[in-house]
Amino acid sequence: MEGSNDLDAVRTNLQDGIVSSSVQVAALSRSFGEIKAVDEISFEVGEAEIFGFLGPNGAGKTTTISMLCTLLRPTSGRATIGGYEIVDDPEGVRREIGIVFQDSTVDERLTARENLVFHGELFGMARNDIRPRAEQLLDRVGLLGRADDAVITFSGGMRRRLEVARGLMHWPSVLFLDEPTVGLDPQTRRSIWAYARSLRDTEGVTIFLTTHYMDEAEACDRVAIMDHGKIVAIDTPERLKARLGGDLVSLSGPDNEALAREVRDSFEIDPRFENNAVEFNIERGGDFIPILLNRIQGEVRSVGIRPPTLEDVFVSMTGHQIREAEASEEDKLRSMHQRGFGRRGG
């Protein structure tokens, strides 16, 4: 079977550090008319890993998640979750996964506990398991005290926590979080993350999330950077940043051109012009700056140094910034298509 060969090929490319994988994706694609929202992506996610999809709106993250959650049929390619293939056995996949959607899907007229119990019954959990499990999860997300209040009285952060708890009710092996902290204040975002981590540790669940926040991507075990429907890089945040070759040094003066020339000639570094400054990456930038300033003749008015961020990785991989990408016309169209067709029953 051709499809399983694809998966075998991916398996041999296993990233080191992954013991066994819970999500395997091989050449998965989805087109909306002419637009390739997701273009032949392949990757694996390990068990109990926190895996992040980083990219601008319209990069294809939600489309990918929709396909993996069996809500959207792929145009081509294969993917398995917990051993179940998304097209061949959507029901098997649905039992293996928990989903927290970008928009709230709790019933605000029911209480927190009722939302969980309803979910447990819908997923065919044993009657004896449902109430203890709901109790346990409400406790873990810090909502036990409000368990019997109608959800309509909950704040945005509490609702999101409730959704995380609900997503875990039926002991899924993978929890999908689509932009889990959009619209939440920084403190609530941090608390959601703390809960997600502790749940990963106690439940042993794989967490698969999409985000366009850099700090959120930094907190993942591994990150796939997505742009225009393709995965442009996939690795741990540390290694992705290490690819840039050290700290980011920026230098500016009255004549940036001359400064760049000097840097090039004296240190065999090829600097870039960015934000009205001369920029380059170098290992241990702090040690380098005194040497640099000693050697350079031209006038320097300011020197900046900072460790590289995933934003820098994104820029170097794609040639543009995340915010710029969000404004581009084709992507607007792409996300329009997502909103229009991003859901499918099955």
Add this chain to the structure above:
Amino acid sequence: MTADQATAEVGKHSEIGSTRRSTGRASFLQVVRVIWLREILIYVRDRPRMISAFAMPVLMLVLFGEGLGNSIATLPGDISYRQFFFPGMVAMQVLMSSVFSGVSIVTDRQFGFLREILVAPVSRTAICFGKIVGGATLALANGLVMFAIAPLLGIDISLEIVAKLIGLIALVSFMLTGVGVAMGSRLRSVESFQMLSQVAIMPGMFLSGIFFPVNNLPVWMDVLVKVNPVTYAVAPIREIALSKQLSELPADAPFQITHVDWFGYTLSTWEELGIVVIFGVAMLTIAIRGVRTVD
């Protein structure tokens, strides 16, 4: 699942966390039950909706029963208009309650909760049945409440007759809820659902014999009344509700006031019920198809 498979399943999970257990698969009836239960729970908590649901027909009965009743003098025998109208009012209550219950799919969609249901590993047909049984239960309850207040309204009806009517009203509720769910699964806003259900309910109500006997009408109206499926639901309810009064009618009554006439052929209660069942199955099919393709 065999014992071995079950052990393997538990074993697989216990590698990861001792708390994990295998989940089974919810049976068709379990899914129907949980969806049904939620519909009831939400309804019972919505007091204003509950109260207005039965205030409306009572108002109608009192206002129409008195106002209209005094000017209608064509009912044969000793049957008062109020007595005649009462079973129609029960049918009206069931009609409105059933069709409106379909709005729950639309609100579920609007609040996002529909996705929670749709991503569960359960059959869409079971979801649809749950919705229909839930809506039908509420409609039945609303219909039966009318009997509880019947004595206060001066209606002559025995418990025995009410008992006979329960099954019939349940059937009618089921059939008409199918209409609501079929609509709800295809509409995206509560506003459009409300508009469309008004458009569906109004003619369904006025051309069904709820307010007047279905025979002895002008031809154009006669045709409309007889293609209206609600007519065949109202008639048997009234036949049973008025069975005592009808049996006391003089043999030379100018026309019979309950059974539907087809070009001189009078349908029996069972034939009318047959039409209700056929329509109900058709609506159910359309509703299931709607829920299966809902996204």
